[in-house]
Each structure stands twice: as C-alpha cells, then as structure tokens.
Amino acid sequence: MEQSSYSRARRGSSQRYRGRTPLSERLRGALSGRLIGILAAAFFPLMIIYLETVFHILSVGEFTFSGVLATLLYSVFLGLLLFVPHMFIRSPKVRTIVGTVCITVCCILFGVEHFVGKKFKVLYDIKTI
Secondary structure (H helix, E strand, O other), X not given: OOOOHHHHHHHHHHHHHOOOOOHHHHHHHHHHHHHHHXXXXXXXXXXHHHHHHHHHHHHHOOOOOXXXXXXXXXXXXXXXXXXXXXXXXXXXXXXXXXXXXXXXXHHHHHHHHHHHHHHXXXXXXXXXX
8 A cells, every 4th residue: 555645744744743742833822821810810910900900080071191101001900900800710611700700899889989979079088998
C-alpha cells in the first residue's frame, strides 16, 4: 500500500513534535487564557465604574470630573475585592452563580442608594456606615 505525500508529511510532523503541540498553538492557548483572565479581572471594576457613573449622573444630573480619581480608586478596589473570591472557585457553574449574585447585590445596592437619594434627598455618607 502506497502512502500519499500528505500522510508522510503528517507522520513526519507528528514524529518531529513527539506528541507535543506546536509552539504556536501552545502560545495561542496561553495568550487566550491570559486574555480571559485579564478580562475577568477587569469586569468587576469596570462594572462598578459604570454603576458609579450612572448613579452620579442620576443623582447630580450631569457628569463632572471632580471626584473621578476617588471613584476610580474605589471602583478598582471594590471590583478586585469582588473578583478575588470569584477567582478561586474551580467549578464553572458555581463561579457563574457567585458572579451573578455579586452583580445582583451591587445593582440592588446602587438602586437602593438612588431611591434613598431621590426620596429623602440624602445620599449615603460616612455616618450611615
């Protein structure tokens, strides 16, 4: 039985790598894993920045740059605080449930804060914590 040039080339390539995947595929897998990790780590801080921005626009009426640095620092801190426990969960199903609960709790807190601000004309301050 005569082998085609394709099967000889294929057999030669598998012998050359000896069961390992080519370097380009390993790098692609590592980069996509890192990119997913970076995007996952950035999701919660970006969500908090979005919620803070929307809350500021709804409560003040316009967006000003007066408290941007404090908002960014708070958002990054709280977002990473939410992400760290989320990172150590191995099961994708449990990780999805925990992430959904974190997102829901944050949205409810911002909604309650907006309602209290509109109804009672008072925003949360240090004394209420």
